[in-house]
Amino acid sequence: MLKKLFGIFLILIILSPIVFFLSWFFTPSKRIDILILDKTVLTSKGQEHISFNWILNYDNYVRSNNEQYKNSVDYFGFFPDDNGKYTIKDFNQFDSIALDSLSKAYDMVYYTDLYGIYEGEWHEQYPNLVPEYSNYVDNSMEHTQKIYGGMTIKELELLKKMKEQKKLILTEFNVIASPTPKDIREGFEEQFKMKWSGWVGRYYETLDTTVNKELPRWMKKNYRLQHNDNWPFKKSGIVFVRNDDKIEILENETHLTIEVPVIYTSDKYMDKYDLPAEMKYPFWFDIISSENTNKIVSFYKLSPNENGSELLRAYGIPETFPAVIEHDSTDYKFHYFAGDFSDNPIGLNSSKFKFINLFSHFSYRPNYQERVSFFWDFYRPMVRQIMKEYYNGISKDNKKE
Numbered sequence: 001m002l003k004k005l006f007g008i009f010l011i012l013i014i015l016s017p018i019v020f021f022l023s024w025f026f027t028p029s030k031r032i033d034i035l036i037l038d039k040t041v042l043t044s045k046g047q048e049h050i051s052f053n054w055i056l057n058y059d060n061y062v063r064s065n066n067e068q069y070k071n072s073v074d075y076f077g078f079f080p081d082d083n084g085k086y087t088i089k090d091f092n093q094f095d096s097i098a099l100d101s102l103s104k105a106y107d108m109v110y111y112t113d114l115y116g117i118y119e120g121e122w123h124e125q126y127p128n129l130v131p132e133y134s135n136y137v138d139n140s141m142e143h144t145q146k147i148y149g150g151m152t153i154k155e156l157e158l159l160k161k162m163k164e165q166k167k168l169i170l171t172e173f174n175v176i177a178s179p180t181p182k183d184i185r186e187g188f189e190e191q192f193k194m195k196w197s198g199w200v201g202r203y204y205e206t207l208d209t210t211v212n213k214e215l216p217r218w219m220k221k222n223y224r225l226q227h228n229d230n231w232p233f234k235k236s237g238i239v240f241v242r243n244d245d246k247i248e249i250l251e252n253e254t255h256l257t258i259e260v261p262v263i264y265t266s267d268k269y270m271d272k273y274d275l276p277a278e279m280k281y282p283f284w285f286d287i288i289s290s291e292n293t294n295k296i297v298s299f300y301k302l303s304p305n306e307n308g309s310e311l312l313r314a315y316g317i318p319e320t321f322p323a324v325i326e327h328d329s330t331d332y333k334f335h336y337f338a339g340d341f342s343d344n345p346i347g348l349n350s351s352k353f354k355f356i357n358l359f360s361h362f363s364y365r366p367n368y369q370e371r372v373s374f375f376w377d378f379y380r381p382m383v384r385q386i387m388k389e390y391y392n393g394i395s396k397d398n399k400k401e
Contacts, residue, residue, distance in 0.1 A: 023354035027060045030391055034061070035106040035158075036075035037090070039149045040113035040174075042125055044082050046071040048113040051342040051375055055383050057351035061391070071348060078117055078148050084126035086117075086147075092154045099154065103161035107394060108168035111159075112342050115174040116149010150179040156187050163191065163332045168390045170383075172337035173200070173286045178243050192334050193291035194325060198243040199317055203260045203282040205369040207233035207251060223247040236260075236368065238302070240317060248315055255308030260368045261285065263323045263378065265298040273297070274381040282369050285339040287317065290325045297324035297382075300338070324382070335386060344375040 034056070038049045046053070053071040055061075062068055080086045091102055121144075162169055176185040176196055189195050206212045209220055209231070222245050224231050236259045237251035252259035263279045270277060275298065290296060300323045304312055312319060327334040350356050360376040 017353065020353035020355055024058070024060070024352050027354070029060045029062045029066065030395075031064050031066065032061050032108065032391055032394070033064050033106045034069070034074075035102070035109045036112065037077055037109070037114065037155065038075050038112045039077040039116045041075075041078045041080060042117065042121065043080055044072045046075070048340075048343045049075060049110070050346060050348065051344045051379055052110060052112070052383065054346060054348055054351045054375075055380060055387065057348060058354075059384060059387065061387070080125075088148055090155075091158065092152050094154060096157070099158055099161060103158055103165060103167075106162075106167070108170070108390065109159065109162050110170040110342075111151075111155070111175045112172060113174055113340060114149060114151050114155075114180065115177070116179060117147045118144045118149075119147060120144035122147060146179055150181065151175055151184050151188065153184060153187075156184055156191075159188070160191060163334070166330075166332050168386075169332070169334045170337075170386070171335070172341050173284060173339050177286055192327070192336065193293045194322075194336060195289050197287040197289065197316070197321075199240055199287040200284060201238050201240045201261070201287065202284045203236070203238050203368065205236050205282075205367065207235065207237050207239075207249065218245075219247060223249065240315075242315075246315070248311060248317070250302070250304060250308050250311065255304055255311060256302070257305050258303035261300045261302055263298050264301055269297045273385045276377055279374060279378045280368060281323070281339055281374060283340050283343070283371055283374075285323070287321050288325075288336070288338050290322050294325045294327045294334075296322045297326055299323050333390065341374075341379050344371050344379065346372065346375050 036049055036052065038046065040048045050071055053069055056069045063074070076090045078086060078088060091099065094102065159169060159171075171192075176188050177200055180188075185196065204212060204215060207215070209215050219239060219241070220231055226247060233249060233251050235252045235254070237249055237254075237256065238259075238261065240248045240250075242248075250256050260280045260282050263281050265273075265275045265277060265279075269275060281300070285300065299320050302308075302312070302319045304319060309319070321338070323338050325336050325338075357376060357380070360372075363376075364370060364373045
């Protein structure tokens with residue numbers, strides 16, 4: 001009997017991938033034209049918007065010509081060829097008439113990471129292929145000259161046109177922080193009734209620079225210049241960077257009772273977007289505020305001790321601030337994710353298997369640094385629901401016409 005049960009179980013294990021793939025393959029396609037803008041694409045994998053493309057694949061959203069969205073092609077911004085060269089494809093040379101046509105051609109827009117590409121990291125990626133950047137061989141983690149990045153006036157104008165047409169606008173960190181010019185940032189803030197504080201932050205699993213090679217050298221250098229040449233940190237913690245290069249750090253135990261920022265969501269939005277009550281977030285975030293015309297879906301909460309609270313107050317850094325805001329009403333549809341939400345370490349191949357989320361927990365690692373759980377438990381359900389509601393709405397409108 002046990003052998004028989006084991007045999008049945010083994011057959012189910014073998015057949016499951018086939019069943020999951022066929023379930024995905026026969027999912028009806030949904031035609032929608034989406035403009036994706038990403039200026040921080042260091043390799044052709046398009047890591048900075050891969051999470052969004054995963055959802056497009058999984059739910060079978062296709063372009064109006066019935067072609068699937070390709071992560072490495074179907075966006076505007078920076079295009080590396082993985083051989084040390086690149087091209088730029090955007091709409092910054094468009095006049096107002098061309099922008100009108102662009103806004104009418106697309107059903108929605110998603111601006112992801114507009115931070116851009118800098119010479120130091122470009123040389124680090126292609127050290128033997130880009131000799132003109134050889135001066136940066138020892139400075140790949142330093143501030144270097146921008147190659148491409150930041151929001152432009154034309155990109156802001158397109159958002160205004162999409163807003164006027166009541167099309168879905170998804171945006172996230174970093175679209176208005178450095179290196180976006182101040183006047184462009186203020187124009188965005190006025191349009192969407194939110195404001196950036198000037199601060200960004202990130203959790204690091206260790207602040208020990210002899211261990212953590214991801215810590216930029218400029219971060220340590222600036223902190224030491226501003227704090228009597230001290231860098232006393234060895235544990236995990238949160239680094240805060242202001243737009244004038246001011247650096248402040250909250251170290252675990254020294255300043256924090258919980259070492260990582262936590263995203264909290266109210267019952268209303270837990271139900272609406274199938275979100276957990278709380279979710280750790282260990283990657284880049286920005287500190288924003290929002291006017292009452294927007295709704296706060298989720299918010300970050302820091303957990304400082306008395307020393308940490310004193311430090312935060314001294315620099316005007318709040319202990320709680322929005323993580324997700326939305327304006328979802330009849331006048332326009334806008335969402336802002338105050339973190340690098342679409343950049344998660346996932347692969348696109350799994351998007352072609354329905355019910356793959358049932359096995360997602362096997363990919364989690366038991367540490368604060370991992371971001372796979374954020375994709376499966378937070379980003380994926382929220383963005384899928386946003387897309388579903390919007391697609392159903394425009395499909396009904398098209399049927400009426």
